[in-house]
């Protein structure tokens with residue numbers, strides 16, 4: 001009798017994808033690793049539709065530059081969670097200036113945002129039969145954000161597994177990386193092509209500036225997001241543009 005092998009189901013991932021530098025690196029990381037990769041974005045009433053436009057541009061550029069990845073890249077999804085964004089009432093969604101709050105968090109912080117993103121993503125991933133949720137949460141540069149910590153995500157992973165009866169994994173490839181190391185990761189995964197795509201198409205600036213360009217990409221150059229991205233870039237360039245060691 002012929003032995004019928006039961007090949008493991010192809011591994012699939014849903015990437016939380018905002019079109020920024022971090023989630024672009026996460027998308028490449030997932031495409032390098034999983035057989036099927038889909039992306040999800042959240043419209044929570046951001047000031048800037050620019051971020052949503054960047055998502056399309058990054059995906060399209062990756063398809064052109066990386067045929068092997070293009071074959072794995074599936075659908076893009078957008079979830080409207082503006083009702084949640086309205087609760088945040090912060091600089092990200094209103095016209096307030098970006099300042100530090102009494103808790104030491106930037107006023108751009110929407111409380112529990114990543115918990116909500118991941119819960120919506122898990123519900124969608126279940127429908128799509130994707131087991132891995134990939135997010136760019138990072139403890140290194142954002143230690144003030146309690147929902148970016150791995151301990152928080154471990155607890156959520158357990159809750160999602162129990163609550164949805166699926167073997168979800170929350171992958172956070174950037175968790176322990178500095179911003180310079182995120183550039184290095186992109187170099188390792190996609191060499192200069194991915195660096196160029198990230199610089200040209202990914203969007204980070206809180207103020208939504210695209211007209212002003214720098215060697216690290218477009219942005220106002222002054223907001224906390226631009227500052228972080230620019231400093232990471234300069235550090236990585238000073239090191240000689242390495243891959244991740």
Ligand code: ZN
Pocket residue numbers: 204205206207208209219220221222223224225226227
């Ligand atoms: Zn900026």
